[in-house]
Amino acid sequence: MAEQTLKEKTAKGLFWGGLNGGIQQLLNLFFGIFLARLLSPGDYGMIGMLGIFMGLATVLQDSGFGTALINRKEIKHEDYNSVFWFSLSIGCICYVVLFFCAPLIASFYKKPELVNLSRVLFLWFLISSTSIAHSALLTKKLMVRERTKIEVSALFVSGTVGIILAYNGFSYWGIALQTVIHAFIGSVLRWYYVKWRPTYSFELGPLKEMFSFGVKIMFTSIFSQINANIFSVLLGRFYKEDQVGYYTQGNKWMTMGYTFIWGMIGNVSLPVLSEVSCDVKRQQKVFRKMLRFVSFISFPAMLGLAFVAKELIVISVSDKWLPCVPVMQLMCIWGAVMPISNLYTHVLLSHGKSNLFLYNTIILGIVQLVVVVSLLSLGIYYMVLAFVVVNILWMFVWHYFVNKCVEISIVDAAKDILPFGLISLIVLCITYFVTMSISNIYLLLVTKVLFAAFLYSFFMYLTNSVIFKETFDFFIKKK
Template identity: 25%
Template sequence: MTNSAGDVSQKTKQSVMWYSTLPFATHMIRFLNSLLLARILAPEDFGIIGIITVILYYSDTFTDFGFAKAIINREQAPRAVFDTYFAFNLFVSLTILVIFQLNASNIASYFDIPELEAAVQVFTLMVVITAVSAPMKVKMRRELNFKALALIEAFKVAVSISFSLTLALNGYGFWALITAMLVAQTATLIPLSVVTRYVPLPVFSWSLMRDLFRFGKWDFLSGQLQLVANNIDKLIIGKSLGAAQVGFYDKAMGLAKMPHDQISIKIANIAFSTFSRTRQNADELMYYFRRLTATNAVIICPLLAGFAAVAEPFVMLILGDKWAPMITSLVLLCASFAISALANPVESINIASGKIALQTALSLVLTSGLVVSMLAVVSEGIEAVATVVLIFHIARVVFASMLLCFHLRLPLITIVAPLWLPVLASFVMLVTLKVADATALAEHSDLLRLAILIPAGGIIYLTLVWIIPSQDCEFIKRKTVNKLRKLFRKQGPTHV
């Protein structure tokens, strides 16, 4: 490899290490925090948060307009590019803020939830805060500085947990979550500025904007479609079934999606940055694709398969009887986001290698089908909506893989090879645990079932992955062995 390639390799390895392992640790802390909040707050509180977070995600796609990936994909990115990006973000975010301030009462009336008016007015301040932080985060992603991003994310999680738990315990309801998100996002601005040595200025360049627009318009459209796919279900359920059903669905979605967002999406971000830097070299591109795809699958598949296997005793023991209506949806959504995780690296390489228009066209077709299907089945309940989400993500991975094979002229085995072992081992683990739970453990307490199923699932998965040979997963085994050897050497006896 050239020096440049070696630099990319080193930064990619470091990024995967920090941006997957540290977020995994913070994910577990956030997971525990979400369980405590579910005990304290009512499903209706989570329903209100589920609706207003759709507003934030939708607004973020307008402020970003696809320019983040356009900047990462550029060969050169001087300061003027980031300042132009910030100027555009700031203008759009302030416009959106005014629009939602004026229409908050109409939103509350539409959903017939009076509390939404004040919640929307306060929460949309987040749009302006994220506009300030966005160019600094893009700068770090472009430079593959995911270690610092992971540390800042951990800091944000710590601040958020501190505020949310304190306020929830003091009876602030959904305001505990809104306040925590606003304070935590604001608190990250200082470390972001220090690490990047950059303070964004609203200096606008039309020529740079036109250049960013050529790539960004497709990512913007893709972002709109992704937003619809990820959030339209909450709006449809909220309008048709009410805040409580949104709360059940949103909590199931949040639990199932957390490993996906905290690990798989972060690996996909690293993948896009790495693919953008290596897209001119086909061998390097496929080397990183197979390694990042295998790493993603080895981590995500067992987590979500195992969670699906213990969903019923987990919900009843940890969250309580009031959350029982979400169990079936939780199982379906765990399967959905395991499959979504498999699609993420494939879509990233499609976009980074210049097929963003075709990838976006596929997303348009699939998302249109998703919306129509949800509207057709929502009267059947949240389980029917979750089933539609599962079918959507299956279609995503199938069609994204077909596009990748076609435009890079790859055999399908290139995509399947890094996936088959973790998928097979996770499936065997899931079936084994479900059979054991339905037979030998059926009459036991939820606590005992969890105490047996969780370690048993881990042993089954690790054993299968370790004993079954797979060329694409061998590097993970080697690295694990090397890490364990170093650990045992450090802890070994000291000879005088």
């Protein structure tokens, strides 16, 4: 009965996670197209330069305690309460520090406009610090339906405001205020859906108990943010803001696709893997099924996105963004593998191996930084290419440590992952030759998408894919 309950919870979480991701990315696509047509690459570049500061402040306000709450077997009011007051305090401190550091940031990039822009944009993490504990509770309780309502509502309201501001000539201020409003709406709705409320008593005990695990997650996240924003920093410092904008736009399209896939499974994988972490064989079975599911979705979606990148960019945001296409295509290759990499890390976290998560991320970050900086003079394309290659190769390192937890060999992992990747590549090659004579760009995009989707489904049916059959049966039952 317990197994069935876990399966139902996981299936429900995947369904609502997929629905959430799908709606979010449709809204992101809708608002992103309007904003990209209204704004210039330089406007996106101005926001992109501040990404690393936003990311680091967000990590510090959470300090790994959000993940620690999710991973905790037994949890009490005092645990949530301590994390709430800690996150709020750190959020306030970070905002004050960055508020007064704004002139230094502007000086580093040689952009005086960044002083006021950063002070407004940084309100985002100050506001979001009020709902860190509430967000952890939503994930812990697998309240994926409520998360869907929260995130979609916040995105719709903030996106509408962003378009109105951009249309009226507010340039990059439209993106900044859109970001702040998104945080405000999201925090308000988390308080609405989560009935838990903080009390004025503050205890250090729960934080001490979670400190060892949480601090490693915090440092890991810091390095992850540095890795994720290294291009924006280097391009912003040594190139023009247009180059930052092209990178930001290309990476944004990849992120939309990746977020849909990881949003489907990311809010479910850690709680479920933690629940079965005491039974190695059972966790191995759950992990391998998740591995097959995410590969089944990720490879055709992300490689397909790279395949139609040129047509998609020209049709949606105009040819002024064409320089972002090569970046988008390379990042999509990494985006196809990234959900699998994240799934590996969730296995380590479910076993409390936050130290391995930390050390691997630090070493990976150092390797990435050295490689990317060494290619700085060659331009953004070779920098991104090196970044993608290093991250894909690092999958073998993640696998080595996960194998020690759930006893899955590289051959078994390859059997779960590679078939979907190979079939996706075959499908895209066939589609390329079938559609290469089509000159109309609109017809070309539609034909590529429909033909590739049909062919991939046909191959899944032909190879009698269990994941394909179970996914199809699940949605038939939903209807």
